[in-house]
Every structure is written in structure tokens, then in C-alpha cells.
Amino acid sequence: xxxxxxxxxxxxxxxxxxxxxxxxxxxxxxxxxxxxxxxxxxxxxxxxxxxxxxxxxxxxxxxxxxxxxxxxxxxxxxxxxxxxxxxxxxxxxxxxxxxxxxxxxxxxxxxxxxxxxxxxxxxxxxxxxxxxxxxxxxxxxxxxxxxxxxxxxxxxxxxxxxxxxxxxxxxxxxxxxxxxxxxxxxxxxxxxxxxxxxxxxxxxxxxxxxxxxxxxxxxxxxxxxxxxxxxxxxxxxxxxxxxxxxxxxxxxxxxxxxxxxxxxxxxxxxxxxxxxxxxxxxxxxxxxxxxxxxxxxxxxxxxxxxxxxxxxxxxxxxxxxxxxxxxxxxxxxxxxxxxxxxxxxxxxxxxxxxxxxxxxxxxxxxxxxxxxxxxxxxxxxxxxxxxxxxxxxxxxxxxxxxxxxxxxxxxxxxxxxxxxxxxxxxxxxxxxxxxxxxxxxxxxxxxxxxxxxxxxxxxxxxxxxxxxxxxxxxxxxxxx
Amino acid sequence: xxxxxxxxxxxxxxxxxxxxxxxxxxxxxxxxxxxxxxxxxxxxxxxxxxxxxxxxxxxxxxxxxxxxxxxxxxxxxxxxxxxxxxxxxxxxxxxxxxxxxxxxxxxxxxxxxxxxxxxxxxxxxxxxxxxxxxxxxxxxxxxxxxxxxxxxxxxxxxxxxxxxxxxxxxxxxxxxxxxxxxxxxxxxxxxxxxxxxxxxxxxxxxxxxxxxxxxxxxxxxxxxxxxxxxxxxxxxxxxxxxxxxxxxxxxxxxxxxxxxxxxxxxxxxxxxxxxxxxxxxxxxxxxxxxxxxxxxxxxxxxxxxxxxxxxxxxxxxxxxxxxxxxxxxxxxxxxxxxxxxxxxxxxxxxxxxxxxxxxxxxxxxxxxxxxxxxxxxxxxxxxxxxxxxxxxxxxxxxxxxxxxxxxxxxx
Numbered sequence: 012x013x014x015x016x017x018x019x020x021x022x023x024x025x026x027x028x029x030x031x032x033x034x035x036x037x038x039x040x041x042x043x044x045x046x047x048x049x050x051x052x053x054x055x056x057x058x059x060x061x062x063x064x065x066x067x068x069x070x071x072x073x074x075x076x077x078x079x080x081x082x083x084x085x086x087x088x089x090x091x092x093x094x095x096x097x098x099x100x101x102x103x104x105x106x107x108x109x110x111x112x113x114x115x116x117x118x119x120x121x122x123x124x125x126x127x128x129x130x131x132x133x134x135x136x137x138x139x140x141x142x143x144x145x146x147x148x149x150x151x152x153x154x155x156x157x158x159x160x161x162x163x164x165x166x167x168x169x170x171x172x173x174x175x176x177x178x179x180x181x182x183x184x185x186x187x188x189x190x191x192x193x194x195x196x197x198x199x200x201x202x203x204x205x206x207x208x209x210x211x212x213x214x215x216x217x218x219x220x221x222x223x224x225x226x227x228x229x230x231x232x233x234x235x236x237x238x239x240x241x242x243x244x245x246x247x248x249x250x251x252x253x254x255x256x257x258x259x260x261x262x263x264x265x266x267x268x269x270x271x272x273x274x275x276x277x278x279x280x281x282x283x284x285x286x287x288x289x290x291x292x293x294x295x296x297x298x299x300x301x302x303x304x305x306x307x308x309x310x311x312x313x314x315x316x317x318x319x320x321x322x323x324x325x326x327x328x329x330x331x332x333x334x335x336x337x338x339x340x341x342x343x344x345x346x347x348x349x350x351x352x353x354x355x356x357x358x359x360x361x362x363x364x365x366x367x368x369x370x371x372x373x374x375x376x377x378x379x380x381x382x383x384x385x386x387x388x389x390x391x392x393x394x395x396x397x398x399x400x401x402x403x404x405x406x407x408x409x410x411x412x413x414x415x416x417x418x419x420x421x422x423x424x425x426x427x428x429x430x431x432x433x434x435x436x437x438x439x440x441x442x443x444x445x446x447x448x449x450x451x452x453x454x455x456x457x458x459x460x461x462x463x464x465x466x467x468x469x470x471x472x473x474x475x476x477x478x479x480x481x482x483x484x485x486x487x488x489x490x491x
Numbered sequence: 492x493x494x495x496x497x498x499x500x501x502x503x504x505x506x507x508x509x510x511x512x513x514x515x516x517x518x519x520x521x522x523x524x525x526x527x528x529x530x531x532x533x534x535x536x537x538x539x540x541x542x543x544x545x546x547x548x549x550x551x552x553x554x555x556x557x558x559x560x561x562x563x564x565x566x567x568x569x570x571x572x573x574x575x576x577x578x579x580x581x582x583x584x585x586x587x588x589x590x591x592x593x594x595x596x597x598x599x600x601x602x603x604x605x606x607x608x609x610x611x612x613x614x615x616x617x618x619x620x621x622x623x624x625x626x627x628x629x630x631x632x633x634x635x636x637x638x639x640x641x642x643x644x645x646x647x648x649x650x651x652x653x654x655x656x657x658x659x660x661x662x663x664x665x666x667x668x669x670x671x672x673x674x675x676x677x678x679x680x681x682x683x684x685x686x687x688x689x690x691x692x693x694x695x696x697x698x699x700x701x702x703x704x705x706x707x708x709x710x711x712x713x714x715x716x717x718x719x720x721x722x723x724x725x726x727x728x729x730x731x732x733x734x735x736x737x738x739x740x741x742x743x744x745x746x747x748x749x750x751x752x753x754x755x756x757x758x759x760x761x762x763x764x765x766x767x768x769x770x771x772x773x774x775x776x777x778x779x780x781x782x783x784x785x786x787x788x789x790x791x792x793x794x795x796x797x798x799x800x801x802x803x804x805x806x807x808x809x810x811x812x813x814x815x816x817x818x819x820x821x822x823x824x825x826x827x828x829x830x831x832x833x834x835x836x837x838x839x840x841x842x843x844x845x846x847x848x849x850x851x852x853x854x855x856x857x858x859x860x861x862x863x864x865x866x867x868x869x870x871x872x873x874x875x876x877x878x879x880x881x882x883x884x885x886x887x888x889x890x891x892x893x894x895x896x897x898x899x900x901x902x
Contacts, residue, residue: 108848113841114855137536141593152592172520173529177592215495216595222502223551224541227752227766233544237537248539256542263765266753274570274758302678311665312736314685315678340685380739
């Protein structure tokens with residue numbers, strides 16, 4: 012029988028050293044007794060010392076997961092913890108993967124212990140209440156806490172990092188932690204009478220606690236699950252929990268029973284600031300009107316109407332299909348990846364984007380949410396038709412000479428009927444109202460092409476198409 | 492009015508906002524010796540719990556409860572007769588620091604009634620955060636409510652100081668917002684959410700927390716919102732559809748559901764009744780299924796329908812899809828396991844790790860922290876196979892419902 016005495020209740024290094032030696036000597040878990048110096052178990056230690064095992068340099072590997080679990084579980088107050096951990100370690104030596112078996116009784120037990128320790132640590136971080144001694148610059152903050160497990164050393168660094176600029180002490184029956192603004196130190200445990208009894212802010216804190224509580228939603232059980240009664244004796248707000256609960260039903264009843272009072276009439280209410288400013292000109296008025304469009308159901312899920320943009324005297328109007336994710340968020344057409352593609356192609360073709368009017372056939376983003384992303388969906392004919400009035404009114408406000416339809420949806424809007432791109436692409440076509448139209452692909456089509464060679468070719472074709480618009484822009488600027 | 496009285500009024504006015512979390516931000520502390528405070532990147536810390544079962548993590552107050560708007564569901568609406576108060580910036584800063592030093596709170600959650608105009612209101616809210624961060628080097632958590640349509644520069648500044656920003660969508664449908672809050676504009680709320688998302692995306696693309704310059708920092712804990720449940724007639728399907736849209740469109744971290752409570756000095760247009768807490772709970776469960784379990788709204792609840800109140804939404808789904816069960820726990824994929832009633836994400840991880848080396852048996856369920864009663868009819872284990880008739884039983888649902896109690900006859 013091996014009798015091992017550890018220096019302290021939290022002596023992980025001592026346990027590890029002893030456990031390693033024992034395992035290397037193949038000492039069975041049932042042949043080891045663990046105790047802590049000065050602890051209860053040590054009183055029953057055998058008078059004759061155990062045969063001393065030679066500490067050899069041998070080593071073996073255990074998973075890091077075990078080390079993490081053991082470091083936490085050793086802080087548990089259960090006196091059996093050293094033996095349980097040794098038993099698990101002994102079995103792990105020949106069966107590495109055992110630590111992953113959540114259903115193994117030893118693994119489950121150690122996991123539960125480690126979890127209890129971490130929960131207690133978390134509760135200490137939450138429920139320590141400092142009380143101020145002395146005022147202002149000379150202030151020292153002192154707390155009294157009764158941890159369930161040996162967690163003071165584990166929990167203290169959190170407070171050192173959080174309250175770095177103030178000296179504090181946390182007193183507990185096991186061990187006391189102190190921070191002087193520079194370093195952590197520990198002294199033996201003390202009794203509660205050593206801790207300050209109150210703080211000048213506690214009444215204010217209780218008032219806050221009482222006010223933030225909604226008596227119409229009494230859920231006492233839920234409160235107690237998270238804040239068990241054992242912690243209450245050291246929480247200043249706990250003294251008012253019972254009166255608050257007792258009063259809650261009466262208060263809720265009174266709220267329901269009291270007839271509504273006459274509304275209070277303020278003298279003059281300013282205008283609702285969320286409403287947007289009134290329009291300055293007809294294009295602005297159109298934009299404002301379109302912001303409230305309900306002609307189809309697409310407005311429901313979209314962020315906003317994305318209306319056309321550009322100078323009122325533009326002689327070229329670019330029509331895209333519909334706004335995408337970025338456009339929907341920003342409220343501007345062609346600002347996302349397709350917009351950047353368009354900008355590049357326009358610059359290469361020699362078209363000044365600042366001088367063209369850019370819009371979309373459909374003014375709301377159509378999508379289906381898929382988790383955290385929105386999948387773009389093609390607008391249907393009724394949706395394109397419902398939106399066409401805005402396109403037509405934009406055309407009459409801008410009076411462009413050339414309309415460039417990018418993509419099938421745009422072509423459908425410009426020609427008023429389904430128009431295949433393949434046949435009409437790259438030619439200038441006369442519209443019934445005397446304007447000219449040019450059909451090309453949508454820049455997002457270029458983004459979707461998987462084949463890099465095709466991508467380059469298609470992009471070149473797209474630029475060629477836009478060059479027709481560039482020629483027209485040059486001609487009319489000469490004319491102007 | 493003394494600060495304590497102001498605190499009572501302005502905390503009371505803020506208690507209907509369900510948001511309380513102090514989670515999901517970057518890791519910070521004050522170990523450089525300058526200033527005070529820290530944040531936990533994963534889980535925030537709940538420092539106390541109120542008897543309503545909700546956690547108290549932040550000092551949650553309004554800057555002022557005076558408001559130009561007259562939203563019927565709100566206790567602070569212009570026509571309400573509640574007492575009004577307004578903090579000064581210094582009072583609020585001092586209160587936050589004083590509470591923080593005593594370890595009562597994780598930080599501040601500041602909202603405000605809208606006074607004068609959105610920019611003025613936003614400026615006051617931002618000033619508190621600025622003072623905390625720049626003068627007191629406060630490193631704790633700050634959640635600011637964004638005022639819709641406030642100036643872009645103010646929003647950018649808010650994101651520089653705050654960990655999280657939020658704007659409440661308030662009502663699941665545009666029509667109910669129009670009815671209850673005629674001055675609020677759902678488009679304005681969405682436009683602001685959209686702007687926030689663009690800024691959040693930009694900050695995210697700007698590099699990691701360490702390489703990021705100060706000007707790039709923008710609300711590392713993201714944005715959230717709240718919906719009031721039970722004040723209007725919206726169905727659970729409508730509510731969840733709206734949430735799913737909000738998650739996808741604006742990358743919200745959380746949608747909070749707040750069961751509408753009877754409020755003091757209520758408007759005559761509102762129903763007076765106890766809040767539908769169970770319905771709120773079911774909505775949170777359904778929301779969880781969408782975010783962590785891969786469920787679509789349409790799978791959780793049919794168009795126009797309500798979630799069942801007597802059983803949880805995952806169990807309801809499983810009972811509607813009995814043909815997919817029983818599932819062999821030792822073979823099923825992660826996605827399939829996540830759909831078993833009673834199996835949480837952590838239990839599924841434990842199962843997958845465990846079955847690599849050993850077979851899972853009936854007696855193991857407790858150690859995997861799986862509720863037996865709920866899961867057993869739906870799973871196959873090496874020593875358990877539910878009777879084929881059992882899954883087809885019409886009365887299977889009875890097994891899960893809370894036991895009915897016999898009505899007593901008064902003698």
C-alpha cells in the first residue's frame with residue numbers, strides 16, 4: 012500500500028509527480044491512499060511510512076484534455092478526487108482514447124467534477140460583492156465570499172485583470188486573495204467577521220434591483236436555478252427578494268385593475284423625425300414616392316426601395332435587373348461586386364459613370380434567407396410588370412437618348428416583353444418612342460462564369476458593347 | 492431629484508427591454524494598469540437574477556424617459572402619465588463606474604426616449620460612452636441603443652465605443668407597427684440596421700482585432716433587436732419569418748422576444764392581461780432551432796400557424812416526421828442527431844466523440860445528459876429498439892405532455 016501526502020488541497024504539481032511515479036511502477040489504484048498535509052485523512056495515516064518509490068525520469072503521454080480536466084477536478088471539495096483522478100490516469104496510460112468516451116463512468120465523474128469547479132469559479136466571478144473601505148484615493152475594496160470548492164487561486168486572476176487600478180481583497184474561509192495594484196498575493200482563510208459589513212452604495216443597488224424587476228413576469232424557479240440560495244447570504248440585493256415576490260402579484264393585479272388614465276397631452280409635438288424630408292424636384296419626388304411602393308409583395312422583406320441614381324440630364328440610362336444584397340443594405344444601385352465589375356468595364360469602354368443614370372428594372376431585392384445569407388432570386392414577370400411604372404417614369408424624367416438593358420430582366424422591362432439577349436445583343440435598336448436601346452449581359456453574369464478563359468472573352472464582349480454607348484456619349488457631349 | 496430617484500424611474504422605464512447579454516465581444520482587460528474593466532469574449536457574466544427569472548448583467552437604464560413618440564405599447568410614450576427623469580452625462584458615468592467597482596455589473600446598457608431629434612438623442616447616448624471610454628478608460632461592456640436615422644458620423648462613433656448596438660424592430664409586422672407606433676417607420680429601422688451591417692462587414696474585413704486600427708473598430712459584439720410578442724395578433728409563423736429575415740439580412744446576433752407585459756398607465760387601446768411567458772419561451776426555442784440546429788422557419792411552423800404550447804417545437808417537428816425515426820444513435824449523421832428530441836448540440840458532440848471508440852447503450856444516456864423519456868421513442872441503441880407500433884401511435888404525444896390533473900369536487 013502506498014500512502015501519498017500532498018502539500019495542500021490544491022497541490023496539482025504534487026499530485027502529478029506522485030501519480031506519474033506510481034503509474035510508472037504499475038501501482039494499482041486500489042493500492043494507493045491519498046491525503047493532504049494537516050487534513051482529516053492524514054490523522055489516520057499509518058505510523059510506518061510507505062516504502063519509498065524511486066522517482067525515475069520515465070514519462071508517458073496523456074491527452075491534454077485529461078490535464079485540463081484534472082487541473083480543474085483537483086479543486087473539487089470531494090476528498091476522493093485524488094484517487095478518482097489516479098484511477099482514470101492509470102487506465103488512460105494504456106487506452107489513450109478513453110478520455111473521449113463520455114459514457115465511461117470515470118470520465119463522466121471527472122467531467123462532472125471539473126464542471127462543478129468551473130461553475131463555482133464562474134459564480135465567484137459573478138457574485139463577489141466588493142465593499143469600499145476608506146474613500147476616494149485611499150479606498151480599498153474588500154469582499155467576503157464562500158466558495159463551494161477550492162477555487163480562490165483559480166478565480167483571482169480574473170479580478171486582477173478586471174480591477175487593475177484599485178486595491179482589493181477577497182476574503183474566504185479557505186484562502187484570501189489580495190491585489191495591491193501590482194501583484195496578487197494569498198493569505199490563509201479567515202472568518203466572516205473580518206470582512207466589512209456594508210457599503211454606501213448597497214441601498215442604491217437594491218433600488219436598481221427592485222426597479223429593473225418586472226412584477227408581471229414572476230419566475231422564481233428560473234431565478235433560483237441560476238442564483239442558488241447558498242449564495243444569497245452574501246448578496247446585498249438578496250434581502251429584498253422575498254418582499255419583491257410577495258408584492259408582485261398585488262402590483263400586477265393593480266396594474267390590470269387600474270383603468271387607463273387620460274392621456275397626458277404635451278403642448279406641441281415636434282414632427283416625427285423618422286419621416287424623410289420632402290422632395291426638391293420631380294426626380295426626387297419620384298424617388299420618394301417609390302420608397303413607399305407596395306405594387307408587389309417584394310417590399311415586405313427588402314430593406315428599402317433601391318431607386319435609380321445619376322444626373323437628371325444624362326443621355327445614357329443603364330438598366331440592371333434588380334438590387335442585390337449590398338445594394339439593398341446601402342440603398343444605392345450597383346455598389347456590390349457586380350457594381351464594381353460594371354465600373355471597371357465602363358471605365359475601360361470610356362464611359363463616364365458620373366454622367367450616366369443607373370437603375371434597375373426591379374427596385375426591390377428579391378431573396379430567400381438561408382441561415383446567415385440571402386439567396387438572390389429571379390423576379391417573376393408579374394413583379395417585373397408591377398415595377399415597370401417606375402422605369403417608365405424614370406425614362407420620362409431623364410429623357411435619355413440611349414437605354415442600355417443589361418440582362419434578360421432588364422430587356423423585358425425596356426422592350427415591354429420577354430426579349431432573348433442572344434439575338435439582340437450588341438445592336439442599337441430603335442424603340443417606339445424614338446429612343447435607342449442596346450442589349451447586353453448583366454455584369455453579375457460575368458462574375459458567375461466558372462471558366463476563366465470564357466470570363467475574359469465575355470468581359471471583352473461586354474466592354475465592346477459598352478463602347479457603343481461611349482461613342483454616343485462622346486457624340487452628344489460634342490453636340491452639347 | 493436625487494440620483495437614486497432618477498435611477499428608480501429610469502431603470503423602471505428600461506425593464507421592458509428583454510436584451511441583457513454581455514456576450515460575444517472581443518477580449519479586453521485592464522492589466523496594462525490604465526483604467527478599469529474587462530470583458531469575456533465568449534459568455535458574459537450574469538451578476539444577479541431578478542425574481543422574474545431574468546439575469547442582471549448590465550446597468551440597464553434610459554438616459555431619459557421623456558419621449559416625443561407615442562407608441563402605444565411603451566410605458567414612456569408621450570401621452571403616458573409616468574413621472575419623467577433625465578440623467579446628466581456625469582451622473583450616469585459615475586453610477587456605472589461605482590457599480591462596476593463593486594462587481595455588481597458587467598457594464599452599461601443605455602437606451603433613451605427620443606427627445607428633440609434623433610441626432611440630439613444619439614449624441615447624448617454616445618457622449619456617455621465616449622466619457623467612459625476616453626476619460627475613465629473603462630474597458631467593460633457597453634451596449635448602446637441606436638436611434639434610427641441618426642447621423643452616420645454618430646453611428647460610426649457609437650460603434651467605436653460600444654460593444655453592441657441595437658435597434659428594436661418592436662413589432663413583427665409593418666401593419667402592427669403602423670397601428671401601435673404611428674411615428675415609427677419600419678423602413679427607417681431597417682435602413683439603419685442595413686447601415687450597421689455594412690459597417691460591421693467593413694470592420695470585419697478590416698482585419699483581426701489585433702491588427703485593426705481604432706477607426707476600424709465597430710461594435711465587435713454585433714447588433715441585436717427586440718420584438719414584442721402578444722400585443723398584436725401576429726402568428727408565431729409571422730414572428731419567426733421576420734426573425735429569419737432579420738438574421739439573414741442584417742447578421743443580427745440575437746433577436747429578443749419580449750412577451751408584452753401589462754404596463755403601468757397603459758393605453759386604452761391595449762389588451763390588459765398577464766404576459767404570454769410560455770409562448771415567449773417557445774419562440775426562443777424555435778429561434779434556437781433556426782440558429783444552431785439547421786431548421787428552416789417552414790419546418791418549425793406552418794404558414795400562419797402557432798407553435799404548440801404543450802410540447803417544445805423540436806418534439807413537435809419529430810412527431811410530424813415519424814417516418815424519419817427511429818434513428819440509430821451509433822450510425823446517424825450529426826445533422827440527423829441534431830433533430831432528435833432531447834439531443835442538444837453538446838450531447839451530439841459527446842455522442843460523436845464517444846462512438847468512435849465504443850458503442851452507446853441505454854444506460855449511457857444519463858452520462859450523455861440526454862433526457863430518456865423524450866428521446867427513447869425516437870432512437871435505436873445497441874440494446875434498445877422502440878416497438879415499431881409505438882412511433883405510429885396517435886397517443887404518443889400524450890407521453891410528453893404535462894400530466895393532466897383530476898378536477899377536484901369541492902365538498
